[in-house]
Structures are given as structure tokens and as C-alpha cells.
Amino acid sequence: MKKTIVWLRRDLRIHDNPALWEASEQGIVIPVFIWSKEDEQMSLSSYASKWWLHHSLLSLQKKLYRMGLSLTIRQGDSLDELTTIIEETRANAVFFNESYDSSILTRDEMIRERLNSDGVEVETFNSHLLFPPGILLNKKNEPYKVFTSFWKNTMHESVIQPKPTPVEFSTLNQFLPTLAIEDLKLLPSVNWDEKLVEHWVPGEDGAIKRWQQFSEEGMSKYLEGRDIPSFDDVSLLSPHLACGDISVRSIWFSSKMLLESDSVSYMHSSVEAFMRQLIWREFAYHQWIHFPEIVHTPLREKFEDFPWRDTDEMFTFWKKGLTGYPLVDAGMRQLWETGAIHNRVRMVVASFLVKHLLISWQEGSDWFKETLVDFDVANNAMGWQWVAGSGIDSAPYFRIFNPILQSQKFDGEGVYLRKWLPELAKLPTKYIHTPWEAPIDVLQKAEIELGKTYPFPIIDHSFARKRALEAFATVKTNI
Known part of the structure; x- marks a missing residue:
């Protein structure tokens, strides 16, 4: 039978995994994960990402x-490790799902050749992604630089149907040398990661459960709740x-x-708002593939x-959530505690x-x-350039979030603030939004001593x- 190595990367799942599905249809499946120096240089090299990767693996x-399948774990140069496994198994093929980092694309093409x-x-x-980067271009046959136009175009494009989930595999009747996942040393040396377990369940099962819960209970309230x-x-x-x-x-499907089964207008608006966020993610990747410098260099x-x-x-x-502005501090404390931050607060x-x-x-x-x-490299870079005003489709330079008004x-009742x-x-x-305006007796009753138990605003x-407006005035001629 045909023996196919399925090289797993950012696709740690069974469902809608094209490489895994096609290999399962053609013969024996040999699933492999390789932790390489390229991975160390990519987004997976961060503490939080590596913690997640460890548990997803x-x-x-x-x-x-x-x-009935064994996941073979290797560490080292990707081509060397793939070549070794091919020799060990006499595999006929290597299937993998694409990564869109420019350096990884170059490496993958070299491996293919x-x-x-x-x-x-x-x-x-x-x-x-929903759409491979590069296939969506504007009327001038150029990359989109405005999200609204990109979003409207995607509504006229077809998304490929997800691949079925294999119900069984033909397996290799052979033991392959493998590392333990722990040998990759993905977990941080500090105990910071221990609290992440309280908030997340990495892996496919956790993801599917989370999606089911959100689609049944949270989706209808997403438009407001986001x-x-x-x-x-x-x-x-x-x-x-x-x-x-x-x-x-x-x-997406x-x-x-x-969207098609529910005629209630508020539900329709919430689902569309959620789908728009999926397209925002696509827009980030399409920018990244066309403008790889977006990660570190302002596009303007x-x-x-x-x-x-x-x-x-x-x-x-x-970083420590000690700016004296409660919403900013609550967001940064949430980030440190959970590894995530609410999207509205993230912008603030x-x-x-x-x-x-x-x-x-x-x-x-x-x-x-x-x-x-x-x-996520693409999302993170585009988000920061959007806020800074240095990206191709960014917030106006004069849009400066007022952390008090936000x-x-x-969070009018201060529920989020009190939690974090x-x-x-x-x-x-x-006074929860402006502690520095509270009278002395109110602060004393609340057991707060500004400058000690909570800081005065740092600016x-x-x-x-x-x-900020004066600083942006120096570059606004090109904004």
C-alpha cells in the first residue's frame, strides 16, 4: 500500500484536515510532528504559544x-527529519497543509523540490484559511488595501467545503523512534503557565466543545457582547x-x-458580525503574504x-497593569492571568x-x-499597525481612545474592573472609572491609598x- 507521511504543523486536528484526509484515502498514514529551528523563529516560539502547542500535541x-495511529515526534532540521523517516518507513509521499510565513514558504518549496x-x-x-492568499485581488489586480472592499468581495467567493473526518486509518505496522512531547521542552520554566490551565482546554475536543457552546448560547448575543x-x-x-x-x-459553514436557518433579525446581525471577524482574520493573512514586512516595519x-x-x-x-487607568490596567492584568484579553479592551x-x-x-x-x-503573526501585526495608524487600512491618526470614556x-457598573x-x-x-477623583473618605472606606494600593494615573x-496629535502631525501628510 501507499505510505504517506502527514507532516502536521498548524493543523493539530482530525476534522477538515485535507492532508490527513487525502492520505487516509490513499493508503497507510504516518503522522509526524517536527519541532524545527524555523518554528522557534516563528510565532510558536513565544511562551504562551508553546504552552498551547504542548497541550494541543x-x-x-x-x-x-x-x-490506531502513533504520532511520531522529532526535533531538528525539517528536511533531514523527513528524509530520515522516509528511509525508515520507505514512504512514497509527504502531504502537508501550507503555512503562510514567507520564510516557511521558501523552506517548504525547497523541501518539495x-x-x-x-x-x-x-x-x-x-x-x-478560507481563501488561499493571493487569489483575492481588486479590480486593478492588486492586493486589497481597504477591509470593507475585501469583505464585500469575499461574499461573492466560494469557500471549499470542509473535508470529512476519517473514521479509520490504515496504519504502519512498524515502530518508529519518537521523542516524548515533553522532550521538546515547550513549557515555560516559570510557573506562569499553571494558571492558564484554569482558563483553557487546548486541543481539538476543547475547540469543538467551545464552538458548540458559543454557537448555541453566545452567538445570538455576539453583536452586543463583543x-x-x-x-x-x-x-x-x-x-x-x-x-x-x-x-x-x-x-464558516x-x-x-x-445565518440561513434563523430569520430573527438580531440573530442575523450577530452571525454576520461574527463572520466579519473571520474575514478580518483573512484580511490580515492576505496583507502578510503581500507585505511580509508588516510584522516589524510600518507599511506607511x-x-x-x-x-x-x-x-x-x-x-x-x-505591562504590569499599573497605569492608574482602570480599564487599561484590568486588561493587562487579564492578559497576564489568562493569556488573553477582550477585543474591545485590547484596542484600548x-x-x-x-x-x-x-x-x-x-x-x-x-x-x-x-x-x-x-x-497569530498576521493578526497581531495588522492589529498593532491599525492602532498606530501605520498600516494600509488603519484607524485615523486623530482617533485616540479615551480610556475613561471607554x-x-x-463597563458602566465596573463589573470587569472589579474582577481584574x-x-x-x-x-x-x-468613582470606579476615575479613582483619583474620589474623596479621601470614600477612598478610606474602600481601603484604597492612591500611590500605594493603586497608582495615580501615570499621565x-x-x-x-x-x-500625540503633535507627534502625529509630523507624519500626517502621508496618512
């Missing part, structure tokens, strides 16, 4: 074992999508079924000379760093890379806004 390993020259069949598939950080009406699927625990195509050249005021002290206050904390503190977006991007379990509007800032829990709602909002 464990989940996949158990699932494959129940289906080398294996083909050795007489080994190589097939690749799109699995991580902006209210104290609500649980968001999908929480982003880390599963980032690691490939769940298929974006399966989510399930969402379309909800004028921003290379932006007058940033990077300071370690202010950056530390921001990013804006605060870039526009209130004038600290470069690259600094914030690097911190998110280390701490977000849902870190807090009052989206317990030192402010006893403060009356009237005045009005001053910061004026300073």
Missing part, C-alpha cells in the same frame, strides 16, 4: 492513538484557530447555516521617522501604549507575542492626547 496524540528529486511525491493543501468585556458572549476560539485545533472552514514609510518616546519605566507600568490598551505613552507599536507587539495564547461606556482589579472592588461605581489624558 498531547490532545492530538491521544486522539490519534484511539484511532528536494523530495521530488528523490522520487517522493509531495502534495500541499490549504487548511489554515464590546462588553464583562460578558461571556464571545467565541474564545482565537487560540484554537491560531494553533489549528479547529477548522475555520467548518466554523456552520455560521452560514445559522513616514512612520519610520515617528518621534517615539520609548521608556522602560512607562512600558513596565503598562494598544492605543494607550502607542498614543498616550508614545511607545512604539513594535514594543507592544513583542509583549503580546510572549503573553497571548492566541498569538470604561464608562462598555480587586484593590478597587469596594469603590462606589461613581494626564488631555496632555497625552495633545502630545
Whole structure:
């Protein structure tokens, strides 16, 4: 029988896994995961991402074992390890789902050419996105630079149906040398990761359960809930999508079924808003593939000379949630505790760093890379460039989130603030968004001593806004 190595990467699942499905249809399946130096250099090298990867691999390993397959784990150069396994098994083919990092694409093409020259069949598939990057272009046959136009175009494009889930596999009747997942040393050396277990269930089963719960209970309230950080009406699927625990195509078609089966207008609006977020993710990848410099370099050249005021002290206050602005601090505390941050609050904390503190977006991007379990190179880069105003489709330079008004509007009763800032829990709602305005007796009753138990604001909002506008004025001719 044909023997096919299925090289698993950002696709740690059984359902809608084109490489796995096609291999299962053609003969014996040999699932392989290789931790390479390229992976170390990519998004998977961050603490939070590696923690997630470790547990997703464990989940996949158990699932494959129940289906009669052993997951072979190797570490080293990808081509060397694949060549070794081909020699060990006399495999005829290597199938894998594509990755869209430019350096990885170059490496994968080199591997394809080398294996083909050795007489080994190589097939690749799109699995991580709804539309392979590069196929969606505007009327000028150029990459889209405006999300709204991109979104409208995708509504006229067909998405390939998800592949079925294999019910059985033909297995290799041979033992292969393999590392234990623990040998990859993906878990952080500090105990920070222990608290992540309380908030997440990495892996395919956890992803499917989360999707079912959201689609049945949270989807109908998504349109409103996505902006209210104290609500649980968001999908929480982003880390599963980032690691490939769940298929974006399966989510897309399930969402379309909800859209077509429910005539209630508010449900329709919520489903469409959710699907729009899936397309926002696509837009990020399509930008990344066309403009790989987006990860570290502003796409608007004028921003290379932006007058940033990077300071370690202010950056530390921001990272630790000690800015004196409750919504910003609550978001950064949530990030450190859970490895995630509510999307509305994510925009506010990013804006605060870039526009209130004038600290470069690259600094914030690097911190998110280390701490977000849902870190995704394309999404993260586009999000930060959007906030900074340096991307191709970005927030206007004069859009400076007021952290006080954002807090009052989206967490009026202070539920989110009290959860993540317990030192402010006893403060009356009237002052929860601006503790520095509370009278002394109110602060004493709430057991708060500003400057000790909770900081004064590290910068005045009005001053910061004026300073930011002056800084952006130096580059706005190109915005």
C-alpha cells in the first residue's frame, strides 16, 4: 500500500484536515510532528504559544492513538527529519497543509523540490484559511488595501467545503523512534503557565466543545457582547484557530447555516458580525503574504521617522497593569492571568501604549507575542499597525481612545474592573472609572491609598492626547 507521511504543523486536528484526509484515502498514514529551528523563529516560539502547542500535541496524540495511529515526534532540521523517516518507513509521499510565513514558504518549496528529486511525491493543501492568499485581488489586480472592499468581495467567493473526518486509518505496522512531547521542552520554566490551565482546554475536543457552546448560547448575543468585556458572549476560539485545533472552514459553514436557518433579525446581525471577524482574520493573512514586512516595519514609510518616546519605566507600568487607568490596567492584568484579553479592551490598551505613552507599536507587539495564547503573526501585526495608524487600512491618526470614556461606556457598573482589579472592588461605581477623583473618605472606606494600593494615573489624558496629535502631525501628510 501507499505510505504517506502527514507532516502536521498548524493543523493539530482530525476534522477538515485535507492532508490527513487525502492520505487516509490513499493508503497507510504516518503522522509526524517536527519541532524545527524555523518554528522557534516563528510565532510558536513565544511562551504562551508553546504552552498551547504542548497541550494541543498531547490532545492530538491521544486522539490519534484511539484511532490506531502513533504520532511520531522529532526535533531538528525539517528536511533531514523527513528524509530520515522516509528511509525508515520507505514512504512514497509527504502531504502537508501550507503555512503562510514567507520564510516557511521558501523552506517548504525547497523541501518539495528536494523530495521530488528523490522520487517522493509531495502534495500541499490549504487548511489554515478560507481563501488561499493571493487569489483575492481588486479590480486593478492588486492586493486589497481597504477591509470593507475585501469583505464585500469575499461574499461573492466560494469557500471549499470542509473535508470529512476519517473514521479509520490504515496504519504502519512498524515502530518508529519518537521523542516524548515533553522532550521538546515547550513549557515555560516559570510557573506562569499553571494558571492558564484554569482558563483553557487546548486541543481539538476543547475547540469543538467551545464552538458548540458559543454557537448555541453566545452567538445570538455576539453583536452586543463583543464590546462588553464583562460578558461571556464571545467565541474564545482565537487560540484554537491560531494553533489549528479547529477548522475555520467548518466554523464558516456552520455560521452560514445559522445565518440561513434563523430569520430573527438580531440573530442575523450577530452571525454576520461574527463572520466579519473571520474575514478580518483573512484580511490580515492576505496583507502578510503581500507585505511580509508588516510584522516589524510600518507599511506607511513616514512612520519610520515617528518621534517615539520609548521608556522602560512607562512600558513596565503598562505591562504590569499599573497605569492608574482602570480599564487599561484590568486588561493587562487579564492578559497576564489568562493569556488573553477582550477585543474591545485590547484596542484600548494598544492605543494607550502607542498614543498616550508614545511607545512604539513594535514594543507592544513583542509583549503580546510572549503573553497571548492566541498569538497569530498576521493578526497581531495588522492589529498593532491599525492602532498606530501605520498600516494600509488603519484607524485615523486623530482617533485616540479615551480610556475613561471607554470604561464608562462598555463597563458602566465596573463589573470587569472589579474582577481584574480587586484593590478597587469596594469603590462606589461613581468613582470606579476615575479613582483619583474620589474623596479621601470614600477612598478610606474602600481601603484604597492612591500611590500605594493603586497608582495615580501615570499621565494626564488631555496632555497625552495633545502630545500625540503633535507627534502625529509630523507624519500626517502621508496618512
